[in-house]
Amino acid sequence: MSHLEVRDVVKRYGQLTVLSGVSFAAQRGEFVVMVGPSGCGKSTLLRSIAGLEEISSGSVSIAGHDITAAEPSDRGVAMVFQNYALYPHMTVAQNMGFALKVARRPRSEIDAAVTRAAEILRITDHLGKYPKALSGGQKQRVAIGRAITRAPEVFLFDEPLSNLDAALRSQMRIELSRLHRELGATMLYVTHDQTEAMTMADRIIVMNGGNIEQIGSPLDLYNRPATRFVAGFIGSPR
Numbered sequence: 001m002s003h004l005e006v007r008d009v010v011k012r013y014g015q016l017t018v019l020s021g022v023s024f025a026a027q028r029g030e031f032v033v034m035v036g037p038s039g040c041g042k043s044t045l046l047r048s049i050a051g052l053e054e055i056s057s058g059s060v061s062i063a064g065h066d067i068t069a070a071e072p073s074d075r076g077v078a079m080v081f082q083n084y085a086l087y088p089h090m091t092v093a094q095n096m097g098f099a100l101k102v103a104r105r106p107r108s109e110i111d112a113a114v115t116r117a118a119e120i121l122r123i124t125d126h127l128g129k130y131p132k133a134l135s136g137g138q139k140q141r142v143a144i145g146r147a148i149t150r151a152p153e154v155f156l157f158d159e160p161l162s163n164l165d166a167a168l169r170s171q172m173r174i175e176l177s178r179l180h181r182e183l184g185a186t187m188l189y190v191t192h193d194q195t196e197a198m199t200m201a202d203r204i205i206v207m208n209g210g211n212i213e214q215i216g217s218p219l220d221l222y223n224r225p226a227t228r229f230v231a232g233f234i235g236s237p238r
């Protein structure tokens with residue numbers, strides 16, 4: 001059984017069809033990277049899976065449960081945004097524990113989850129600080145830590161490293177791959193960075209204009225691009 005299953009997802013904004021019947025499945029523990037030009041619907045698809053958008057038709061299942069109509073907090077997903085979206089008036093620890101607090105988990109459980117996430121991301125020394133005192137890379141670690149404490153079935157990343165400079169990006173790429181291995185988590189990761197796609201992905205989804213052009217391993221897509229568009233985006237020259 002697939003861990004994440006997206007079936008025939010259509011999303012319209014008025015007359016504009018942004019997703020025109022998107023289907024794919026991810027296995028448990030798989031790192032799936034999604035690429036495609038600006039405006040092709042990548043963020044809309046992630047937001048739809050997270051329940052931040054209501055889809056026009058289609059369905060989404062996680063671990064065999066249909067979550068199409070579930071509240072965002074009940075879906076078993078956690079999303080990490082490009083702009084971090086931290087709460088400025090909360091400390092790092094409070095940011096990371098907030099979702100568990102809202103879910104009325106016991107204090108001891110929240111503290112344990114925050115401590116563990118901070119260790120994994122190496123931000124233990126910053127737990128008492130406010131976001132404004134952190135660098136961009138540290139803020140993004142907190143945003144990722146906030147997702148980890150929720151122990152989601154599926155992590156959704158929307159261009160999480162694109163606001164970081166090149167050196168930090170390559171360091172975070174290595175750390176995210178390590179995180180993926182350590183957690184054994186299912187991840188759907190949107191990026192416009194070809195290096196991220198080629199080095200991090202088990203499989204890559206190439207989107208174009210609200211449709212999936214091709215899904216395959218990085219090598220498959222590089223060596224056997226199905227369309228000229230895929231070849232232009234990540235394939236070898238042909």
Ligand code: ADP
Nearest residue numbers: 013016018036037038039040041042043044045
């Ligand atoms: P990507 O993340 O691939 O760059 P998006 O999913 O953000 O693309 O956007 C896909 C299309 O949907 C774009 O044409 C965008 O203008 C449109 N869109 C996104 N959100 C809305 C919205 N709330 N209302 C109307 N159109 C939207």
Ligand code: MG
Nearest residue numbers: 042043044158
């Ligand atoms: Mg986007």
